[in-house]
Amino acid sequence: EIVLTQSPATLSVSPGERATLSCRASETLINYLAWYQKKPGQAPRLLIYDVSIRATGIPARFSGSGSGTDFTLTISSLEPEDFAVYYCVQRGNWPPGYFFGQGTKLEIK
Amino acid sequence: EVSLVESGGGLAQPGGSLRLSCTVSGLIFNDHNMNWVRQAPGKGLEWLSYITPSGSTIFYADSVKGRFTISRDSLKNTLYLQMNRLRAEDTAIYYCASESRLVGRNSHPFFCMDVWGKGTPVTVSS
Numbered sequence: 001e002i003v004l005t006q007s008p009a010t011l012s013v014s015p016g017e018r019a020t021l022s023c024r025a026s027e028t029l030i031n032y033l034a035w036y037q038k039k040p041g042q043a044p045r046l047l048i049y050d051v052s053i054r055a056t057g058i059p060a061r062f063s064g065s066g067s068g069t070d071f072t073l074t075i076s077s078l079e080p081e082d083f084a085v086y087y088c089v090q091r092g093n094w095p096p097g098y099f100f101g102q103g104t105k106l107e108i109k
Numbered sequence: 110e111v112s113l114v115e116s117g118g119g120l121a122q123p124g125g126s127l128r129l130s131c132t133v134s135g136l137i138f139n140d141h142n143m144n145w146v147r148q149a150p151g152k153g154l155e156w157l158s159y160i161t162p163s164g165s166t167i168f169y170a171d172s173v174k175g176r177f178t179i180s181r182d183s184l185k186n187t188l189y190l191q192m193n194r195l196r197a198e199d200t201a202i203y204y205c206a207s208e209s210r211l212v213g214r215n216s217h218p219f220f221c222m223d224v225w226g227k228g229t230p231v232t233v234s235s
């Protein structure tokens with residue numbers, strides 16, 4: 001079973017600044033990963049899939065990168081609505097379950 | 110507009126049962142694999158179960174295997190999660206999510222949960 005470890009657990013950043021979130025896999029990923037944003041009381045929102053492709057309607061300030069075991073979500077200039085918890089996730093090829101990281105809470109500094 | 114609406118959550122006693130429903134509209138239900146995911150209080154997201162359109166392929170996380178049963182009704186555009194032998198640790202918000210075949214890098218298919226419901230709360234307590 002693949003384990004995804006996100007760091008840091010909490011990231012404090014000021015609006016307008018850049019945020020960099022990390023996701024490390026316990027083994028090289030064959031099926032590449034996605035990133036979700038989760039706010040209290042709301043459904044998870046797909047941000048990035050296949051490492052670097054923005055989902056429909058996601059602003060360009062969100063970008064994903066990485067390969068192998070190390071992946072990054074970058075938010076170039078934080079807007080007030082970006083403060084949330086972010087999860088990286090990988091879908092198994094077979095069986096097709098999903099493995100989530102433990103999340104990074106992005107909070108206002 | 111695509112909409113997934115969960116229902117059926119509530120309070121259950123340890124050892125009891127609940128049946129969750131997820132009503133889907135705005136997409137072709139039979140074109141999508143469906144999933145259940147939960148979030149316990151103060152915890153992260155946890156995938157629980159997966160079902161293909163025909164219902165012929167089903168998988169569960171170890172934490173719910175043997176206790177929970179996923180199913181779907183294509184005539185009603187509804188996904189279900191039958192939860193038996195509930196435990197306190199099953200207390201969570203339960204989300205349904207549809208999986209789509211997106212176009213990934215190099216035009217390869219990429220499957221992921223792209224549309225989610227807002228969740229239904231389940232509390233297991235005596």
